[in-house]
Amino acid sequence: MAGELKIRVNDQVRTVTAAPDTPLLYVLSNELELQGPRFGCGLGQCGSCSVLVNGVETRSCVTPVSAVQGKSVTTLEGLPAWYAAQKKLHQAPALHPVQQALIDEQAVQCGYCFNGMIVKASELLSKNPQPTDAQIRTAMNGHLCRCGTYPRVLKAIQRASRMMAGVA
Amino acid sequence: MGNVIRRDFLKTGGALVIGFHLGGVVSAQERGSAAGPPDAKQVDTWLAIHPDNTATVYIGFAELGQGNSTALLQVAAEELDLGMSQIATVRLDTNVTPNQGGTYSSASIQRGGPQVRAAAAEARRALLQLASKKLATPVERLEVSKGVVSVMGSPNQSVTYGALVGGKHFDLAFTGSAPVKPPSAYQVVGTAAPRNDIPDKVSGKYVYMQHVRVPGMLHGRVVRPRGQRAYGAGAKVATLDESSIAHIAGARVLRRGDFVGVVAEREWDAIRAARQLKITWEAAPPLPGSAGLYVQMRKEKTTDRVVVERGNVTAALDSAVHHVSRSYTAPYQAHVPFGPNCAVADVTRESALVMCSTQDVYATRGSLARLLGIPQEKVRVQYYEGSGTYGHSCYDDVAQAAGLLSQLAAKPVRLQFMRWDEHGWDNYGPAHVADVRAAADASGNIVAYEYAGWQHNWSGTETSAQLTGVAPAAWPASGVQEVNRLTCGGMYDIPNLRLLNHQVPALGYLKGAWLRSPLDLSFAFASEQTLDELAYLAGLDPYEFRKRNMKDERWLGVLNAAAQAAQWTPRRAAAKLSGAKVVTGRGIGVGTHLASYGGAVAEIEVNKETGKVVAKRLYGAIDAGLVVNPGNVENQISGQLVQTASRMFHEEVTLNTTNVTSLDWTSYPILRFEESPEITAVVVQRLNERYSGAGEEVMAACAAAIGNAFFDATGVRMREFPMTPSRVLAALKRG
């Protein structure tokens, strides 16, 4: 039965109406009208719906909304502010360095998978600011891209890592 | 008024000797108020100049993530002398944008470029006429920069395009007679202008089809058996128990014939209802199953056609020194966009608005009108980009299904396919069987070549329509569904050559359609490996062998470009076989789709114990004539090489004897990040050649290069793909 729930998304407490077993993805897209997390498989296989839950990349298509109560959800839209908080910057940049690096590398094709790519890469760089090529590949392996953008995404993550080192 | 001018204008043979008068101001409502296509013979159909000195170009091609919208704007900006920031395009819409045919065959630049260029040139000529009057200076003494027309030598005597026409109609016939710039004068075309869709795509602001919502809409889902059955067999409902979803408040079952769907106010309720609805289906007629597929295709009564024949192939084959005769098979493969297709439909009694991700808004409008029983002029189709489609994925099917649900519910409906709908009910790229024979003389000149190919044609009726009772139709026969004369030996100078096409009947197989570089991966894998065997028999380096047999400069251009990028050193294939567990090999290949030229080199690694094959480095070169945006084309090459590796190593639609069984990313795996190859993309720029496609033309070459690299690594030929561990181990065992 649909009822009111409070969840914390991009640093704001939001009241939503949903049955507690509703996957978080549908709440984010339909109730909160966020465009970052998006349906890809609904099976936890592709990474299209990824968000950060307390800083950990999580598949929102297989996570019931009730499971994130009392936790902090960050979507693609909230990544610049999340990054600013981590780096203790006074002001959030317009884009997370990973996003900027993807533009610089012109890495995008259809771009549908980039929500997951960006969320995962941001998580990776927050834990490991200077990952090796192999570490990037391993971390990103659960994120599929049907258009085949992996080589440029790899370069963009390396570039973002350098950009972040410059900021620190 | 406009008509009179147009007539005078035409009478004068297209030269603007009369001063033309601008029409009234164009309002946003006016554009879009009537059913299209708008008159392609009017300049206003193609572009509008606004008071703020910006322009809108109306383009009939869909942005599919390949950057063509940026490239076509570059073409228009070049002719108009506008900066890229001053020019934009609009959403494809059957009430607004011209009909340039569908966004197929990577031809938006090839077919669309010349039209957009000519329209822009025509507008520029008219703008200069107006400026000439205004500035009281002959056109020859005017120059334009960023939409500002000024008198040569006195830059303060100037007027902007915006001030000249700002917001008004041109009311000018599009004659195609205005002179276009010579390539030597290009400033915008030929540069890697950054794609204009990328910033919003990474920030999350970009509105994909999957994001579109309209007021008062319901969420819908289709209910079908998991995994399609034989094309034409449909799926007949045996029993349906609507009460089985009574516990989901507000969920409803909607049905027309065997087309079944559910709608609900909340998306999750629609998903649950579709899953929990108790429905049974009548038994499905037989399919050959993955194991029996190729044998059955060969057994069919086929429609045969000699596509090309020259010389005396049989005699030449018999008398040659080196002789190879081989058979190859290639599976069905799927489009499977990363985000399943989605559509929003608002169908009323007398009209319909359908938003979807079709490659051809006008064709989709026609099929929707027929299915919904609404006159075509009352149906409006708008394009929203979805996730990459690579050909005819389920975008029409989902648009039809959304239309049906909206009509049945009498409310707007948003429908997104589930993963299993998209994987299971795709229009697959057809399976293929080939017999290839070829022969060379003692010095390695190819003297005879024969390619016989079996496959069925594309399907003409969408699943949704079929389920409502529409009879399954075949897609009209066309050369693009046959053995490809370019990819199958067409790049070589071969005196005796024969291409045979055996068209398998489509009913009783899977639903088929064009999948990026249709059939070419299969053709090239078979053809280029057969020829590679001749090189081996003749004791030649495979690159040297190809050069020796090629005369066409443009084929040689891409072959050389790929070889140079890979720093190819001459040696015979399989000359460095090793007993190590993990071995490496390299291969070279050429091929294309309908135009353009592709060359590729692959460097791969084979684990002989596990059977796992990985591409370490892929090099791809495309000659697509004049390339408007080399940066885009490099990105396209990169995507094609990675996708080809995915298709050669992983992708296969599996079927049992009743239905498709590959329904998600586990049962239909694709290449993952860990196996991503290093890529070198080379654009062979030819400023003085016509534009041709670059979205699929290096895939065949890459498939061939991968096949040949496997032989170089192991001394064994793979005769089928994908090269999965079990197939590789079996091939190595066979030797």
Ligand code: FES
């Ligand atoms: S949509 Fe959640 S993992 Fe695919």
Ligand code: FES
């Ligand atoms: S860019 Fe299209 S799926 Fe990744």
